[in-house]
């Protein structure tokens with residue numbers, strides 16, 4: 001695991017964009033899964049506006065780590081956020097975008113997406129292998145849409161399952177721990193002081209870190225990187 005600390009969120013956006021560009025600049029097509037939430041917004045804007053024309057998006061397939069079970073036009077939708085801040089600003093073929101259909105029945109969509117990943121991606125011991133998975137970190141230590149209250153989902157046999165937000169009860173489709181840990185590269189994008197305590201506990205194995213799904217992200221790859229701004233890294237000595 002590597003920790004890269006940037007002074008500001010903008011510097012983090014640049015560091016991630018340089019990493020992303022170098023990763024997808026290979027001869028083969030890259031299969032990438034993005035998380036949602038708020039952290040990626042400014043990072044996707046930076047990537048699109050500063051590197052969008054330098055990347056051959058014909059060689060990038062975009063999937064999602066998770067999706068809220070809402071219509072894609074809903075502001076809660078991770079697809080809508082990604083489209084507003086990235087997809088709508090880059091020249092990427094529509095066939096390269098594999099949206100999780102939050103508007104469909106959650107269990108049906110989790111099954112469909114599980115089968116899609118099994119069909120489209122190379123398999124590592126029967127598990128779909130992404131080239132890159134981009135994760136966020138919740139204040140409670142969740143990642144993807146697997147929360148501390150539903151840790152059993154992390155170890156599910158399926159590639160995708162249905163989770164629930166513990167407070168709102170909102171249903172979400174999410175990939176599971178085995179898919180995350182099978183990826184060739186996994187990065188966390190974490191900004192802000194509110195995440196600093198969990199970042200310390202998880203990366204230093206302190207406090208109740210074992211209770212946090214994000215602590216179970218442990219891919220067998222040198223490309224496992226925490227991109228932090230100074231605020232999120234403020235409790236690291």
Ligand SMILES: O=C(O)[C@H](O)[C@@H](O)[C@H](O)[C@H](O)COP(=O)(O)O
Nearest residue numbers: 035036037038039136137138144
């Ligand atoms: O659907 C989601 O919300 C995300 O996939 C989720 O895992 C997110 O990455 C964390 O909750 C951090 O969210 P923020 O970036 O908004 O803090």
